[in-house]
Amino acid sequence: MGIARMNKVYLLAHQADKEHVLSALQQSGLLEISDITGTEEAEGWVKSLARDQEQEALQELEGKLAEVRFNLDFLNRYHPVKKGLLDDFLAEKKSITAGEMERLAAGWADISSKVFAAIKTIDEKLLQIRNEETHLQNLQQQLLPWRRLPVPLEQLQSTPAVTIELFALPVNSADKFRSELAETGAAYALEQVEYLRGEIYFVLVAHHSDAETVRNVLKRFDYVKHTFPELTGLPEELLAGVEEDLHKLAAKQEVVRQNIAELAQYREQLLYYLDYLTVLREKRQAMENLGRTASTFVLEGWIREADVKKLKHLLADVSDSVAVMVREPEPGEAFPVLLENKPLFAPFEFVTKLYGAPSPYGVDPTAAFTPFFVIFFGIALTDAAYGLVLSLVAVLGLMKIKGENMRRLLKIIFACGLSTVVFGWLIGGWLGFQVLGAPLYFDSPSDPMRLLVYSLGLGNIDIFWGMKLKLIHLVRQRQYFAAFADVILWYGLIIGLLLLIVPAAATFGKYLAIISAVGLILTQGRAQGSIMKKFFSGVLSLYNITGYLSDILSYSRLLALGLATGVVSLTVNTMAGLLKGHPIGYVAMLIIMAGGHVFNLAINALGAFIHSSRLQYIEFYNQFYEGGGKHFNPFRIQTRHIEIRPDGLQHK
Amino acid sequence: MLGLESGLILAIIGAAAAVLLAGIGSAIGVGTVGQAAAGVVSEDPDKFGSTLILQALPGTQGIYGLLVGFLILQRIGLIGGSPVSLTVEQGWSFLFAALPIAFGGLVSAIYQGKTAVSGVYLVAKRSEESGKAIIFAVMVETYAVLALLMSIMMLFGIAV
Numbered sequence: 089m090g091i092a093r094m095n096k097v098y099l100l101a102h103q104a105d106k107e108h109v110l111s112a113l114q115q116s117g118l119l120e121i122s123d124i125t126g127t128e129e130a131e132g133w134v135k136s137l138a139r140d141q142e143q144e145a146l147q148e149l150e151g152k153l154a155e156v157r158f159n160l161d162f163l164n165r166y167h168p169v170k171k172g173l174l175d176d177f178l179a180e181k182k183s184i185t186a187g188e189m190e191r192l193a194a195g196w197a198d199i200s201s202k203v204f205a206a207i208k209t210i211d212e213k214l215l216q217i218r219n220e221e222t223h224l225q226n227l228q229q230q231l232l233p234w235r236r237l238p239v240p241l242e243q244l245q246s247t248p249a250v251t252i253e254l255f256a257l258p259v260n261s262a263d264k265f266r267s268e269l270a271e272t273g274a275a276y277a278l279e280q281v282e283y284l285r286g287e288i289y290f291v292l293v294a295h296h297s298d299a300e301t302v303r304n305v306l307k308r309f310d311y312v313k314h315t316f317p318e319l320t321g322l323p324e325e326l327l328a329g330v331e332e333d334l335h336k337l338a339a340k341q342e343v344v345r346q347n348i349a350e351l352a353q354y355r356e357q358l359l360y361y362l363d364y365l366t367v368l369r370e371k372r373q374a375m376e377n378l379g380r381t382a383s384t385f386v387l388e389g390w391i392r393e394a395d396v397k398k399l400k401h402l403l404a405d406v407s408d409s410v411a412v413m414v415r416e417p418e419p420g421e422a423f424p425v426l427l428e429n430k431p432l433f434a435p436f437e438f439v440t441k442l443y444g445a446p447s448p449y450g451v452d453p454t455a456a457f458t459p460f461f462v463i464f465f466g467i468a469l470t471d472a473a474y475g476l477v478l479s480l481v482a483v484l485g486l487m488k489i490k491g492e493n494m495r496r497l498l499k500i501i502f503a504c505g506l507s508t509v510v511f512g513w514l515i516g517g518w519l520g521f522q523v524l525g526a527p528l529y530f531d532s533p534s535d536p537m538r539l540l541v542y543s544l545g546l547g548n549i550d551i552f553w554g555m556k557l558k559l560i561h562l563v564r565q566r567q568y569f570a571a572f573a574d575v576i577l578w579y580g581l582i583i584g585l586l587l588l589i590v591p592a593a594a595t596f597g598k599y600l601a602i603i604s605a606v607g608l609i610l611t612q613g614r615a616q617g618s619i620m621k622k623f624f625s626g627v628l629s630l631y632n633i634t635g636y637l638s639d640i641l642s643y644s645r646l647l648a649l650g651l652a653t654g655v656v657s658l659t660v661n662t663m664a665g666l667l668k669g670h671p672i673g674y675v676a677m678l679i680i681m682a683g684g685h686v687f688n689l690a691i692n693a694l695g696a697f698i699h700s701s702r703l704q705y706i707e708f709y710n711q712f713y714e715g716g717g718k719h720f721n722p723f724r725i726q727t728r729h730i731e732i733r734p735d736g737l738q739h740k
Numbered sequence: 741m742l743g744l745e746s747g748l749i750l751a752i753i754g755a756a757a758a759v760l761l762a763g764i765g766s767a768i769g770v771g772t773v774g775q776a777a778a779g780v781v782s783e784d785p786d787k788f789g790s791t792l793i794l795q796a797l798p799g800t801q802g803i804y805g806l807l808v809g810f811l812i813l814q815r816i817g818l819i820g821g822s823p824v825s826l827t828v829e830q831g832w833s834f835l836f837a838a839l840p841i842a843f844g845g846l847v848s849a850i851y852q853g854k855t856a857v858s859g860v861y862l863v864a865k866r867s868e869e870s871g872k873a874i875i876f877a878v879m880v881e882t883y884a885v886l887a888l889l890m891s892i893m894m895l896f897g898i899a900v
Contacts, residue, residue, distance in 0.1 A: 536892060648889040649885065655811060691799070698874055
């Protein structure tokens with residue numbers, strides 16, 4: 089268990105079998121394909137290979153993908169599906185075989201191009217409607233101030249005898265305008281038609297001979313001239329017409345909307361088609377990593393050692409002429425990392441992967457940190473009722489949800505919930521109350537020092553456990569001296585110092601610590617050149633004890649987080665308690681209790697999860713972890729809406 | 741009866757400072773993350789969940805502050821009891837016990853908010869790495885937790 093053993097695989101086959109071989113590989117999901125043209129070791133013979141590129145096929149696929157995505161985007165914008173927060177997780181994938189999918193795909197392609205064509209017309213119609221609508225709305229705005237004008241617009245044109253002006257003035261300059269106009273002594277008539285949004289709308293009729301005078305007055309003001317050169321009829325009637333046109337447009341829009349709703353029935357098929365195309369594209373992209381000659385191709389990849397046989401059987405079924413070469417990784421050769429753990433620990437790979445992949449030659453920390461993670465979560469939450477809720481929610485989720493990653497998280501939550509029940513019962517409460525009497529072990533809020541000591545003690549064990557992993561790893565690699573100097577001596581020093589607190593073992597502790605310290609001084613500088621450098625590096629290494637100390641102290645957060653949950657529960661209960669004694673008060677009390685505890689559970693469960701993770705990543709990993717690996721990412725079928733089952737082997 | 745004892749007043753100032761300062765820090769932190777998150781969600785609504793978690797992180801300091809404020813009120817009998825009479829020394833002790841979470845919470849929430857904002861940008865570019873963005877922000881939280889721890893230890897240690 090731990091990091092899976094990987095083998096390197098080379099496949100050599102005829103071009104004619106390429107499609108079938110790659111389809112079989114994609115359906116099996118056994119192999120991670122590497123880019124063969126980039127490898128140095130194969131240089132001698134890879135040179136004679138061309139990079140296998142099928143640009144045209146790929147581009148055609150991209151085109152179809154763009155079309156489906158456009159269709160789906162359009163439908164989502166104009167006819168969105170309402171979905172709940174959890175629907176994404178609960179969605180059932182349609183399950184079909186690869187062969188069925190091939191048969192259905194032609195139909196889906198038809199639907200996609202049909203929908204695309206329909207959308208294009210609809211889009212044009214929508215644009216037209218929108219333009220027309222804007223035009224009408226502008227007209228409406230223009231006509232609105234003049235709606236009380238009892239004269240048809242075409243009659244408001246200047247004649248040889250009189251000049252007619254329609255204009256708007258800001259209300260505060262209207263009086264001044266009136267008086268200045270009067271002062272000119274010109275022959276005119278000024279009529280106020282409307283007062284609207286701070287502007288006064290005037291009709292001014294002046295005798296032709298005075299037109300210039302009147303205009304000169306007007307120019308001194310901040311006026312806006314209105315003209316209706318293309319309109320005829322009464323403004324009132326024109327407005328009614330515009331209104332009617334807008335109604336007609338709305339009706340048109342409704343029809344278009346119904347057209348879109350009709351298209352939305354194809355959404356499901358479009359989603360399937362999207363999946364189908366994505367799978368195809370991944371296959372095409374995988375082909376870019378192959379090497380080719382005129383009639384053969386070469387594929388290089390990594391496979392789990394345990395799967396090699398399966399791969400050979402699979403390929404033998406696809407074609408008689410596939411040559412498979414398998415070898416173990418050369419010493420130091422980096423291979424992709426696949427974590428393998430017993431079913432009990434496997435869900436916690438979720439936590440491991442959150443941080444990254446360990447080095448292929450390092451240690452898989454999953455199984456080692458699992459018990460600590462679960463215990464830490466329980467102490468950080470410390471409320472039995474919250475634990476029950478978490479476990480129940482996780483069980484409900486596991487009954488409904490199919491997604492592998494989500495299921496792993498739910499299993500973790502289930503285990504952590506149980507742990508919370510245990511620790512809540514032992515040292516905490518139930519929703520902040522002590523319904524089952526006092527906690528079984530001790531009441532942590534009233535004796536925090538005790539929990540602090542336990543937290544630090546657990547931290548110490550966690551860190552010793554991490555050092556043990558390093559020890560085992562070094563022994564396995566036959567670095568016995570390093571195992572002794574870098575782990576055993578540290579154990580000795582720390583245990584010796586801890587024993588100083590215990591009166592009966594203090595003397596033994598003292599000598600153990602001194603001997604270990606001397607050992608560390610002598611060994612920790614062994615990488616250095618001169619004797620002096622060796623000595624000083626050795627002495628300096630003792631300084632690492634502070635790092636150890638700060639690692640241990642970091643576990644005090646378990647106490648703080650546990651108390652935080654307890655005290656917030658207490659706060660919620662106290663606030664709710666203030667309201668009792670009145671019928672309405674009881675209702676409010678229940679609301680406060682429910683809301684407060686849900687909030688407390690959510691925020692502190694999140695805190696417990698991430699702080700438990702952090703204690704592993706920073707403090708525990710610090711002892712042994714080597715990162716820098718790359719996760720095993722096999723060439724496989726990745727879909728969101730359909731589940732594709734491999735269909736027998738009919739390709740032969 | 742709540743008299744004008746200066747000891748009691750000092751303790752109440754302590755409770756107020758814990759809730760006030762840590763709350764200000766959380767408000768700033770949660771606010772800034774929310775702004776960044778809203779921007780990202782406008783581009784990709786599916787990232788609501790992971791950005792919401794990042795936004796929630798700087799909110800804990802406010803809760804820690806509330807927690808310390810509540811504990812002080814409880815110890816001095818303003819909640820669930822009658823006010824105890826405090827000497828001026830005891831009053832100062834309560835006030836100072838509140839300071840670690842008050843200031844630790846204030847500053848750590850603001851900086852955790854900044855870290856989480858960067859985390860939101862990380863999620864915007866590579867949504868599969870949201871776990872790492874969360875861990876970066878949680879590194880800052882450590883100091884709020886330590887401040888809380890010290891405030892609580894001091895509170896439990898003060899004899900009334």
